[in-house]
Amino acid sequence: MFNLNGKKGLVVGVANDKSIAYGCAKAFKSCGAELALTFLNAKAEPHVRPLAESLGASHFLPLDVEQPEQMEAVFATLEKSWGKLDFLVHSIAFAPQNDLHGRVVDSSRDGFLRAMDISAHSFVRMAKLAEPLMKDGGCLLTMSYLGADEVVENYGIMGPVKAALQSATRYMASELGPKGIRVHAISPGPLLTRAASGIANFDHLMQDAIERSPLHRLVSIDDVGALAAYLVSDVATTLTGGTIYIDGGYNIVGG
Template sequence: MPEPEYIERIAMGLFDGKKGLVVGIANDHSIAWAITQQLFKEGAEIGFTHLPDKDAARPKNEKKVRKLVEPLGGKFVIPCDVTKDEDLDAVFKKTEEEFGKIDFVLHSVAFAPPADLTGPVYDVSRDGFKLSMEISAYSLIAMAGRAKPILNEGGSILTLSYLGGETVVPGYNLMGLCKAALESAVTYLAHELGPQGVRVNAVSAGPVKTVSASGVGDIKKMFQLYETFSPLRRNITAEEVGKASAFLLSDHASGISGEILHVDSGYHCMGAPPTDAFDKA
């Protein structure tokens, strides 16, 4: 991945004059960062959040995000714990103060306690379930409500999902339930915000090497499955997810809302392994 200072903006980009908020960059391996690079390249002005730091004297999370976005012209970086209404209020107040109206919001937030994520669904704790749903699904709803008054007509909200929200992916476990709720929220929000001219969509990405992915059981086998079973016979790249996401956030996707766009080399469409998969076994 190139260093931020080497990303050049495109003349007459898709996002010239567009302003927005990105929630969910953790580091340079985050899918949200891959999307952000495409948005910057196309001329967007963006504000960012970071995970709150436990030690204010050693703001590791803030520094990680600032190191990535400030060389590219990030307008602000603000802490946000999505389980706290006061943090969400502060984020959208800052966004309105900085930009007035905005054109897009990228939601890239998901979490489940490791003990609940790695075990079977039938053994998930009550508190683990509630926390996972609150962070991974409800946070989109909470952000959409706060973004609604400041989104321009033609604006867009985008979140990130995975096939495990539609069908069983062994090892994805509790997060699959969260993504199912998230995808349902996308469709209901698309319906409710549509009269305002705001679109709500999700990208369902194939496996990408991120910190979050490392918490999913048998992730290495998942990469092998995509290479063997998908129509393109390969995994995707973070850049491909970034480009598809930028498209959905842009005016080029003005007629698309309530959509779950799969960026997974076609893996989602396969009902059985291709015949040559057994030759590779």
């Protein structure tokens, strides 16, 4: 019912073949999009490069959002090469372990600010750089989690951080809507990704999702990718500003 032929997109956050960002990139590619992928640093590059090559990515660029001017360099490269951008996926999150594993009230100022900068404000900065390249409209996607909406055991400061990310998504959708730029947060159920492995008792979260969700199953990175491909397509041009749950219905089940 839709394709992404002729569309060009940037995918940020592929760490390995279990990454949600990789599931998205696969779906985009299968629908005909041309891709640019980023890698965090030299240590990550050998794990991500084969995936970028398998997807035929036109660009494979370094991006550590904490490094000055790296983000600007990525968008400058895309502007020079493509002259436009149709969609972007922001799928990165980080919190220092001491702050992530402790109580929110015990979180350090520096840890909280770093988590907010990497996990939330980096999406805002990407949106600002993407805006002039989306001359004919486009779509910006980020990844959230149910812990933004309610207390999830052991999710810690990432709950408030993801809540800020979701709120920023709504405000940016309002601000960029007149230019035809749509903004969404996708909220998958528990997935065993590299980032999730840092959350204590994550196996329990996954088992609880299976037992209590109406569909009694976990979602996969391919499920998330299919949703992302739909959202960035022309079929979804009347949708914006949403937090879209893909969790087998787990979000409707009371705690």
